Amino acid sequence: MNMEEYKNITSILRVPIGSLRREFDSSNFPFETTADLDKMAKEMIGQQRAERAMEFGLSVEQLDYNLFVVGPSGTGRKTYTLDSVDKIAKTREVPNDWCYVFNFDNPDHPLVISLPAGEGQVFQRKIETLLIDIEREFRSTFSSEEYEKKKQVIIDQFRDETEDLWDLAEDFANEQQYNLERTPTGINSYPLYNGKPLERKKYEQLSVEAQEQIAACEKLVDGKIRETLHQIRKLEEQLQKNLEQFMRESAANSIEALFQPLREAYQDYPNILTYLEAYFHDVVVSFSFFLASEEDEQNNIMNALIGSKEQHFHRYTVNLLVNNKHQKGAPVIYETNPTFYNLFGKIEYRGSLGSWVTDFSYIKPGALQLANGGYLILQATELLQQPYVWSLLKRSLQTGYVQIENSLEDRGMVPTSGIKPEPIPLNIKVIIIGSYYLYDLLSAVDDDFHKLFKVKVEFDTVMDRNSENCYKMAMFVKNYAEQEGLLPFHRQAVAKIVDYSSRLVEEQSKLSTRFQDITKLLVEASYWAKKSEAESVDGRHIEQAIAEQIQRTNHASEQIREMIQKGTIMVDTEGFRTGQINGLAVLGTRDSVFGIPTKITAQTFVGKSGIMNIDREASLSGQIHNKGLMILTGFLSGEFAKNRPIPLSASITFEQTYSAIDGDSASSTELYVLLSSLAEVPINQGIAVTGSVNQWGEIQPIGGVNEKIEGFFHICKERGLTGEQGVMIPKQNVANLMLDHEVVEAVNQGKFHIWAIGHIAEGIELLTGVVAGNIRDEFGQYPAGSIFAKVEDRFNTMYEAAKIEKQ
Structure with a gap:
């Protein structure tokens, strides 16, 4: 082809100047600087699909409608998720408090109690007060004159019955011509002759028949003594039983009035009534712990084996695991480090005689317990890096219960004494934030994933470049500038930011929703504007910030160009x-x-x-x-x-x-x-x-x-x-x-x-x-x-x- 034909072809195929770059006309903005704009309420820009999915997922109340927020980093997915969850959580009811109490029938399985928000602390204090009152009542009752009199009556009755037995034994011995003598060292018996003790010399002078008669009588007397001692031992046992029963009855009668108000206050809570009944009987049985003095505690060598008074009293306290007294609406927990214990709670231990022991008071809550009745937000990357956590989280969501356990205690080098607390009913909505890769990975390898996370909240990286979104971009610039203490941005600067956003997505008709890149430019442009002592950020400062960014990172490209x-x-x-x-x-x-x-x-x-x-x-x-x-x-x-x-x-x-x-x-x-x-x-x-x-x-x-x-x-x-x-x-x-x-x-x-x-x-x-x-x-x-x-x-x-x- 000739030159004219070639020029004609090149002209036809040449891209027009106006198509090489799309520039926003700053005159379309109805403001001079962003300082002239009213502050915009927090909202997501250009993510209508994600907004609808988020609203649906957070509002639906059926089980297994948990959310997976998917999208690239920098699109505002975490910020929007937190804002959305906080907003809806404020409209929800405050969930119940959760307490763990001692299981008097099976100490290795602590019991869980649920109470309305704020009532858990009230219950805890009532039980603490009850314990103090019980000790006071016991000391008062067992030191009273009336108690001592009734106790003495029981003892005197025992003594009378004992004396009657000895009288009978002595009469029997007298009939056998024997005399009984009770001494501190034991029972002495000796034969009588003509009503007087038989001397050894006199005994040897007796005939053989008389000696044999005395020996036979001695045998009968010894049998009677043994029989009497046996009966006395039985009376002593009965005395102990009577005293124990009397003391328990005294203990029970003295504290009965203390429990009655609690029974009335919690009459609508069968599990609390059951607990109070077991509490009452255990206190009555263990009344002696309440009477022990500090000196007795120090001198009692058995304390090392059976536990001190203070340790024993642990069973009569309440472990307030979750206290929602000051909660406004449903709880929202964003767990940034979802380890096994941070998520599911744990059981702590204390050392005792070379072993590690624990009880219900050492149970500590995790994020699942704290967020129960509300919302738990997790990052997928951190979640999937933790051993066992994903499978146990699924199990909790599937069963509707969260179990607190130390899953790794069997690997410890020191012997431990473990407990297994009663599981807590779980009513929670879990929101996981992750990348497309992790979402696709879980979808492919885990059959339960879509059953448990039925709502996908997808964040896009682009939005339409229309007048509405451009104006929202200006509002975003204003909000961020005021939040971070940046200079106000001139409308020419905002126009440059719009163009820069389109460049990020390489699409003239689109804008980027990765506001992380936008905010980086805002900070740097404000820096250069302040350095030039400008009152606001204008277009040239945006261009300078972009140029400086390129200059800081183009070392590799400059080397290749140089070669x-x-x-x-x-x-x-x-x-x-x-x-x-x-x-x-x-x-x-x-x-x-x-x-x-x-x-x-x-x-x-x-x-x-x-x-x-x-x-x-x-x-x-x-x-x-x-x-x-x-x-x-x-x-x-x-x-x-x-x-x-x-x-x-x-x-x-x-x-x-x-x-x-x-x-x-x-x-x-x-x-x-x-x-x-x-x-x-x-x-x-x-x-x-x-x-x-x-x-x-x-x-x-x-x-x-x-x-x-x-x-x-x-x-x-x-x-x-x-x-x-x-x-x-x-x-x-x-x-x-x-x-x-x-x-x-x-x-x-x-x-x-x-x-x-x-x-x-x-x-x-x-x-x-x-x-x-x-x-x-x-x-x-x-x-x-x-x-x-x-x-x-x-x-x-x-x-x-x-x-x-x-x-």
Whole structure:
């Protein structure tokens, strides 16, 4: 084609200046600075889908409608979740208090008691007061004169009965001519002779029959003594029982009046009445603990074994596990460290005789207990990093109970004495905040996930760029500036922020909802404005802040550009070369993304191996890149091999790349360089190319279009703009253009160009200046001298050469 035809094509395909960047007109804002705006109530911007899902999930009361808030970080998902939950929680009822008390029937299984909010502390204090009153009443009762009199009556009765038994024994002994004498050391008995004690000498003078008679009587007397002692022991046992019963009855009678008000106050709580009854009987049985003095405590060696008075009294206290007395509405707990114990509670221990022991008073609540009746918010990343926590959380939600247990106590090196508290009924809504990856992972590997988390609250990264959202963006800027003590923002600055937001999402008709990036820009722009002693932040401060951000993070891109300038990385930006083209790639570091040109070369020759991807053979090519090259084979075969096979061998590679290559954004570029090599037509090296291609030769959109254009522009600028350089992009990517002002100005001055391509034929004409000729005539021939005709001629030559070689 001649120069006029070529200029006509370049003009038709050139992207208009107005499409290279969309700029917001600051005059559309009805304010001078954000200080003129009224403060906006907290609301989410551009997340209508998430708002509706959040409202539904928090409002539905049926079980298993827990929420999973999914979306990328920086979209405000955590802030909005906390605000939404706090707002609805204030409208809910305050949940009950929860207490643990001693189980008098089974001490290893403490009992749980639920009371209305604030009543748990009242109950705890009443039980504490009851314990004090019981001790006072016991001391008063057991030290009273009336008690001592009644006790003495029981003892005197025992003594009388004992004396009667001894009298009977003495009478029996007298009948046997024996006398009994009770001494402190025991019972003495001796025979009588004529009413007087028989002396030893006199006994020896007696006849054998008389001596035998005395011995027989002695035997009878000893039997009577044994019988009497046995009866006395039985009386002593009965005395102890009578005294014990009397003391217990005295104890019971003395404290009965103390329990009656409690029974009346909690008559609607059967479990408390049961507890009070057990409490009453245990106190009566253990009344002696209340009477022990401090001196007795210190001298009693058994305290080390059975426990001190203070330890014993622990059983008569109340462990107020959850106190909602000061709670306004339903509780909201945001647990940032969801370890096993932080989430489910724990049982603490104390040392005793080389072992670890515990009781119900050492039970401590976790987030589930504290949030019971309300809302628990967790971060998925932290949650899934904790052993056992996810499975136990599911179990609690499935069963409707939360069990406090020390799951790892069996791994301890020190012996422990454990307890198993009664589980607490669970009525809670769990909200988990996480990424798309974790949501998809749980969906794939856990069958219970969707049963328990039925509400997905999805946060998008973009919103429509309309007047409403732009105004909300201005309101957001105002709120954040006042919250953080920043300078007010001029409407020109806000307009720049709107444009910057569109650049973040690479979409002229969209805005970013990742406000974390926006707030970073606000802080830095305010800094530069204050440094220049400005009263407000204007447009130039926004531009300065963006430039400073780039300068801080562009070290890697500057190094690569420097190597290109020095020729270390070989990239041509002028002239024509056959089988060589400039592709565009996007590279990234932790905090920077930039585009660079990459030389792509191809060689074609006769053979049957097809297109060989050198990078694939070197294991540097990803799956998507391999797919792109297979599409090239499909296109060439569809165009030039419908009636016969192509005897083609070709090699193609990204020159001077030493890391993995992936993506199909260079597939059209690779097709251009193959066509150039096959047609033996040189390509303009001042034009860089990006875009994927399908088997029909249609150009498809890609990502990172702004970075790719700007990357090639900076290389050309540093070498000197010729006015012939530019970038070919897919026409669908025009809507993604938010180019830097410097690039737009260069295009406006004709020093640089952006072309939008829809088909491979348009691109090859622009690159070579030769007509593509991709449409066959009625004889099935491509136009003579066109690129496609030259390629077909080359294939014909290859085919003939292959036939000759075969012969």
